[in-house]
Amino acid sequence: MSLSHSSESTNLEKSADPSTDLSTISENRMDPQRRTNQIEPMRDHHTSTWRAWLFLWKFSLFRMLRLRHTIAIAFGLLLLAVLLIGLIHVRFGWDRTNFRLSRFPFHRLQMIGGNATLIALEDHPQYQKILRENAPLAVFSRWIVFFLLLGFLLPLWSLCFSVSALGNERESRTLIWFFTRPIPRWGIYLAMWLALLPWAIAFNVGGFWLICQIAGPTGQAVFTPFWPAILLGTIAFTTVFHLFASILPRPAIFGLLYAFFFETILSELPVPGTLKRLSINYYIRCLMYRPANEMKIPTESDSLFLPVSSETAWITLAIGTILLMIIGMFFFSRKEEQPEV
Amino acid sequence: MVNPQLEKSSLLHYRPWRGELSGSWRPTWAIARTALGLLSRRKLFWGLYGLSVMIFLFFFYGQYLQVFLEQRVTEENIRSGGLFPKNIKPETILHQLQNALQLNGSADTYANFIWFEGYIVMVILALIGSAAIGNDFHHGSLPFYLSKPIGPFHYIFGKCLAVGIFINLITTIPAVLLFIEYGFIDTWSYYWDNLRLFLGIIFYGSLITITLSLLLIATASWVKRTMPMVMIWTVMMVLGRMIQRWLVDGLHLRKEWRLIDIWNDLYLAGHWALGTPHEALRPPWQMQPSYHAALLVIGICIVTCIFYLRKKIQAVEIVA
Amino acid sequence: MNRSTSISPVTTMPPVDAMPQEFPVSEKAPPFNNPTKNILTPNLVGNDSLKQSPQNPILGPPILEFAQVTKSYGPVIGVNHVSLELRGGITGLVGANGAGKSTLLRLAGGQLRPNLGEVKVNGLSSWDWRAKKYIGYCPDSDAFFEEMTGFQFVETIARLNGYKKIDTRERTERVLEQVGMKDRAYRRIRGYSKGMRQRIKLAQALLTDPVLCILDEPLSGIDPIGRQELLQLFQSLAEAGKCLLISSHELEALEKLTNHIIIMVRGRIAAVGTLTEIRDLLANQPLAIRIDSDQIRTLAGLLVQSEDVVEINLQPDFLTSAKSATNSMDRSDGRNASLVVRVINPLHFFQQLSRWAIEECIEIRHLEALDDSAHAVLGYLLGGSGKT
Structure with a gap:
């Protein structure tokens, strides 16, 4: 494990030695108040998936609101x-029966023969269909x-x-x-x-x-x-x-x-x-x-x-x-x- | 001035560019070419284009079929080939083709063809809008274009050019091909006798190009992302059509309500250019607004888009 | 930085142009000389990730392990047959654009799945969501929830890590303080400079006190002062027991930070180790060495005889350098000039030079290898271009 040891010591030396370039520059340039990079142990908080x-x-x-x-x-x-x-x-309303009837021959029959013709036609399947579909x-x-x-x-x-x-x-x-x-x-x-x-x-x-x-x-x-x-x-x-x-x-x-x-x-x-x-x-x-x-x-x-x-x-x-x-x-x-x- | 001796002695040195800057309109082609390249790399685009080609092929072979049947209409039955031959009455097919599609090299043929391409145009424009235009605004590449020695309208023109090429690939060019095809299967004098049709196709295609490309760029610069773009185009091309039919055919309101459907307006303008009399518009029971009303709506649409885009592009530093 | 103390075996490769494609670039070395076994540091009190690790990291399994990993994007191979193990400390990852650095980091961060081989973090596949607890990933992409403030963003990320709301604030404040963004955290990210955005990215990566920090170009866009602060932060993290894998084009910065470098070339690991070590093993590549001596012409005569020396240059200009300027000797006779020699077998050459110095009583005042910088090493490995 000589490799691990040597690498470790090298890096630790780097950080510990105040004469190295990095720490020197940091010491000189950084505002003391901004020197916040030192890692302190963080309190252990429980996480849950x-x-x-x-x-x-x-x-x-709530992110959908962004759309x-x-x-x-x-x-x-x-x-x-x-x-x-x-x-x-x-x-217009939703009842289209009268409108549809006005476009069919029943309407003409009604005009000629009066409402009595309608009563006679009530049982006609075509008439029934118009009533159903235009209700x-x-x-x-x-x-x-x-x-x-x-x-x-x-x-x-x-x-x-x-x-x-x-x-x-x-x-x-x-x-x-x-x-x-x-x-x-x-x-x-x-x-x-x-x-x-x-x-x-x-x-x-x-x-x-x-x-x-x-x-x-x-x-x-x-x-x-x-x-x-x-x-x-x-x-x-x-x-x-x-x-x-x-x-x-x-x-x-x-x-x-x-x-x-x-x-x-x-x-x-x-x-x-x-x-x-x-x-x-x-x-x-x-x-x-x-x-x-x-x-x-x-x-x-x-x-x-x-x-x-x-x-x-x-x-x-x-x-x-x-x-x-x-x-x-x-x-x-x-x-x-x-x-x- | 570069010293010639120095130039000979060393290969690597600063060499000023000796070319001449071209005019501001030249880069518009570069903008269009970039957009064309962007879209042509997408498989989805080619899939959609394949659908439009299917409609074209339907019309292309439909015209052949129509002429073929007209020539053999004297025969009582036509015996088809293939594994299971059948006897077909030519009148039946002829009647259907004439009524439904008018595959006879008339103004209706070309106007119908472009009308049927409408849905594909809608989907492709939604794709182009988000990929080639919306991304410029969304990802901030518009300042890149505008930092070059071109004005905002050169940018708009470049993009319109790209959109126009796509629209024409789907509508005008296939329609012209149908026109050429009909001359071959009819007689060559068809071309001269129907020059108005040819010019009408070109005008119709140009009007679609100008209107839709401006509309597309305006909507893309507004919404930027794909989904709202899809929604807007679906509303314009699908819901607009649904509502105008509902209002005019269902509730029997004034026929001017059809003007809310921009594709229908372009269809009417196309018929105007192709020389179709207004009373000959098909289907005959469908009341249509006047040609001038349709042209007016299209004109208003174009002008509004131009004003909106002018305002939008001028505010590019805020947009980007 | 004391490079001379770090003598360890490294794996290295000849230039890419000379590399047969079938040749495995980085075979996993035996444990006793595995070059990637880097710094191992004591555990940190209160460190979730480390606490969850059942073994002591010094003796336990590697934190990050690539086993024969290949990743391709269709016909393009992003990472080719890579094996490595990291157990702690800072590891720099350098390479030209498109060399596969970001792909390697994305594999390590569990954002990509290898086509071949395995990537493990603390014994779990990096793709596994449970492994993400141990990883702090700072991506290279510059995408944020732009409408948020820096604080809100980091807080959101903390909540996405599963912390309670009450704990989130404390963690967020703490980590923003670490990256020097505490006083600027309440502005919208949309208005941040690139350096500030980098810091926010870094903050979210450090939120969970991860045992493995994968930082893709973390120094990009940071001003020189900010860079020093971040370098110091990385040092502190390494001291606190973290394993940092950092990619950067800033070779000088990486050199200051770590002596453990992975050099990637065309998807392969071309070399792993300290820059000096890598340079030493590149025996076939001439090394430029500056020699200052009083008897420079005598020395030059001797050097000509050496088969290791391929080029000798007399460099009087070096006299103007700070160190030589103090010397009051006469220049005109050339006695105080420098020699710059290019040698092909540095180890043998240095032995020979030492012998001549003793035998011929030649005083050598200054001896310096001129091109064992990262750029020079990269230049050789990348086939001469040296571009990154």
Whole structure:
């Protein structure tokens, strides 16, 4: 062990000898008040991984506030939706029956033969269909819930928060401060997902609630049966986009392609078949269609849509979410962050 | 002045640059080239470009198919080749092609083609915006450009040039290729008879280039990061379209509400340039605002972007 | 710095251009002459990391161990077949840009996983999150939570280490004091100078009293006075039992700080040891030596006969140096000039010179190896460029 000894003595000599260059310079230049570099024993403080993880979750949750532009645009979208729905509610209402009837031959018959013709036509299947499809609940569900919320707002709000949580840390190259802490990487992945989830839920479920409130009694009637599907859909979408954020270089672009080219197109394919079962949107619709049918809200034809039962949809979404989380945690645990990213 | 003897005697010495500085507009090409190189190195870009090429190929072979069917429409059935030959009625396919896509070398063909490229343009612009422009603001490389002997507008022009090249690669150039293709499968006189169409394609492409590149640079300089950029472009190109259809087709509000969809405005301006009469716009049941209204909205958009960018670039020391 | 007292075996390599690619650059040496077994210092009271180590570090396993580690980025090899062990003290890591220093440090800090081999910290894989308790990592990247103040940043990092809120403040204040940032800690990081940012990075690395400090270019951007303060801090840390692995382009600074240097060339460890030791073993590379004597021409005549000497230069200019200036001897006869000779086998040459000095009664007033500085050594190892 002569090497160790000699090296040690050399270095110790260096630091102990006041005549060496280093200490001389330090002695001469440093202000006595600034000579704070002497190491004194630090008190032993207990550390806890669980506490660190909890702090990381809380920190990430509030760090989302930094996404000023994203939050501003998300709020802007919500405001736009609220204004649009408020306009429809106040000016047009949700009952489109009269408007639709006015464009069909029934209307002309009524003009010629009076209301008696309508009574005669009440049992006509086409007339019944118009009544069903233009009832307030049906119109609100089709326009706002299935078209605007499921087709646009839900994927976009989920995408923006999911991608921003990890993506922004990566763009700012600040992930290193998490990776150098004694927290397992899968824990970091989980904490960040749990931190973004309240934001996504706040916008998706909260936004849905607000929209329903603005729409008056029609909207309020729709909120209760549909919100669980929106919640589960939010969780599933955020899991997918969080996975994208952890493994893909441009998760926002991939997420956009997924949301608007895969999910929307696939789930609304006007053909039968089971391909659409690969999309999250399909299961959310399955969850919604059951209460919709109970409320006599017309949905897509069963022969075309081939829905699964609510239970199957719940289980599929839950298992899919858990599976995607595990896959994400696995990949994130093994992924190296390159400094130039 | 360097002493020639000294120059001969030693190889390593200070040698002043003897070239001449080119004008301020020359570096704009360098700025554009840098942005082009940056994007062309990304696999994702080529994947998206592949999608746009698929649309082009669909139109390209669709035109062939249309002419092929028109020539054989006298036959009752066409027997297709392949492993499992089928007999097809040519009228059916012809009718669908004519109604849906107008694959007949008319103004509708080129306007429809560019319309269908809209979603790909949206995604690619979001990518370009964050990678080639937003990063300049976010990572502070804008002062690097502006420290050179160029003005802010040279920088904007350089970036517009890059964005324009990408937009034209997806829209104008394939549309011109379709135009050339149709001349080959029709007769060469098609080119001279339809010169207005060719000029219309160029005008339409130029208008898209100017409008979208300015809009992109303005949004990228505002939000900088990828996700907000994606949100803005999605709202402009997807939600805008959804809402205008909702308001006009669903609620039967005034047709001017369609002007909120910038891609639709450009489509109308394109039709104006291609010489389509307003009443001939398709589908016939879809009420469209006047060409002049669309052009006015585009003009306002361009001017607003220029003013915003002027203000933004002048404040670069704060931005960076 | 007394280099002469440090005589220890080192591993070294011929210049890269002469190196066969298959040749393992740094084989793990047997325990008795392992060059990387550096300073071993007593334990520190109150040191969490050391307390958690079951063994006494002096006798126990190495703090940082690289075993046949290779790391590649696609077709580019970042670190190639590296083996080393560190047990304490300060180790400097030098090499040209792209030599693999940062990759080696990231591997040590658990930010990268090796493609081949193992990196262990206190017996745990450095990639393992539990190993992070022992590591204080100061990265080279300049990314922070910019909206925070320096204090908030370090406090946040402390909380991310799992300290209680009540303990965090004490630790944060303490560590900010150590790096000389206590009075500037309440300004936003966004407005910090580069030197201040470096200090904050250093502070977060020292928060947990880590047994292994991995510092990537910690002196970059620090002013000369601040540099001395930090060098002193590193010394203190080493004395307190820490193992410091420091990469730097500031070779002079590293020379002042430690005599234990790892030289990396193209992903391999080209040499490990003190600069003098490394230089001594580079026997094939001519070493420039200055000799001051009264009988310089007589000595030159003798030196010409030596096969070790490849070049002799008479250097009267050295008379103006501070040491020689005091000498009042006549210069005109050249008796007081200096010789600068280049020799290819320094050990043999010094023995021969000693013999001549005794046999021919030649008084040698000054003997100095001119190019055993880090730059000269690097210049040779990097194939002559010496650039870092």
